Amino acid sequence: MKVLLVEDDKAIAESVVTSLSSAGYEVANVSSGRAALDALAIGRPDVVLLDLGLPDQDGLDVCKLIREVSSVPIIVVSARGDELDRVLGLELGADDYVVKPFSLRELTARIKAVTRRGAPGPVSTASSTELTRLVVDQRTREVVVDGQRVDLTAKEFDLLAYLAEEPGVVFRRTDIMEHVWDINWYGTTKTLDAHVAAIRKKLGHPDWIQAVRGVGFKLVEPSR
Numbered sequence: 535m536k537v538l539l540v541e542d543d544k545a546i547a548e549s550v551v552t553s554l555s556s557a558g559y560e561v562a563n564v565s566s567g568r569a570a571l572d573a574l575a576i577g578r579p580d581v582v583l584l585d586l587g588l589p590d591q592d593g594l595d596v597c598k599l600i601r602e603v604s605s606v607p608i609i610v611v612s613a614r615g616d617e618l619d620r621v622l623g624l625e626l627g628a629d630d631y632v633v634k635p636f637s638l639r640e641l642t643a644r645i646k647a648v649t650r651r652g653a654p655g656p657v658s659t660a661s662s663t664e665l666t667r668l669v670v671d672q673r674t675r676e677v678v679v680d681g682q683r684v685d686l687t688a689k690e691f692d693l694l695a696y697l698a699e700e701p702g703v704v705f706r707r708t709d710i711m712e713h714v715w716d717i718n719w720y721g722t723t724k725t726l727d728a729h730v731a732a733i734r735k736k737l738g739h740p741d742w743i744q745a746v747r748g749v750g751f752k753l754v755e756p757s758r
Contacts, residue, residue: 535649538579539563540570540596541611542589546634550583553638559645565589567596574604581645584628586612586619594622601627607648607688611636620728625735629689631725647715648689663698665755668742670698677737684736689714693729697743697753706750 537554541547542565551561562579564570567588573579582600586593597608608630610623615633623631629648632641663670669678675691677684686694692714697705707723715725730751734740741756 535559535581535645536577536579537561537645538570538573538582538606540565540567540582540588540593541585542566542587543585546585550641554642557638557642567591567593567599570596571599571603574600574606578604579606581607581609581649583609583611583641583645586610586614586623594619594626597623597628598626609644609648611641617728617731620724621731621735624687624690624728624732627687629687631728633724663695663701665701667755668698668737670695679737686733686736690729690733690736693726694733694743694753697751701753701755704746704749704752710750 535558537559539547539550539554539561541550541563547563547565551563554561562573564573565588567590570582570584574582584593584597584600588596593610593612597610600606600608608628610628610631611634612619612623612631613634620631630644632644667680669676670691671677672695677686677691677694693710696710696714707726710726711723730743730745734743737743739756741754743751744754745751
């Protein structure tokens with residue numbers, strides 16, 4: 535698997551390259567946003583690990599530019615762990631967000647999870663879920679709210695589709711992580727909260743996905 539690491543800190547870059555290479559990944563490292571875009575123009579990696587503190591431009595801008603020209607999975611890897619940064623990263627097209635410092639075990643789990651996007655998504659007995667105002671089509675991976683198409687990232691769609699399998703039913707956090715991300719998940723569930731926040735904003739109403747304290751989330755059609 536080919537990994538493009540966009541990281542300007544030499545010590546961190548060397549550590550990640552060494553660790554992932556020992557785990558069997560082919561890793562290329564660039565240190566700027568411009569170099570990242572040039573690398574994508576030359577060849578397609580299987581996943582991009584993107585730092586936000588780059589010397590030439592903010593990593594969130596780079597994330598947006600990458601998403602405009604490529605559908606390659608993007609994992610933001612940054613010391614900026616505020617919820618706003620996480621949500622912005624996901625809204626701009628990132629598939630996941632890892633906060634430094636992180637373990638190799640967590641990083642490889644995240645890589646495996648986002649690169650499953652080309653594989654079949656969460657198992658569902660129905661190819662489409664239709665509520666009064668919401669349509670989630672598993673076949674075309676399209677989401678329509680009030681007649682308007684909503685653009686979601688791969689993981690956002692997988693998460694919404696999983697909740698949409700049984701509207702109104704509460705899904706446990708651990709079950710969501712296992713089905714939507716990876717069966718052997720080792721990280722925290724903060725990335726789940728960030729994805730939920732991003733989906734709520736794109737659907738246009740926070741009540742589409744309701745949190746049940748201490749348990750998980752459920753999909754509910756809100757009143758207008």
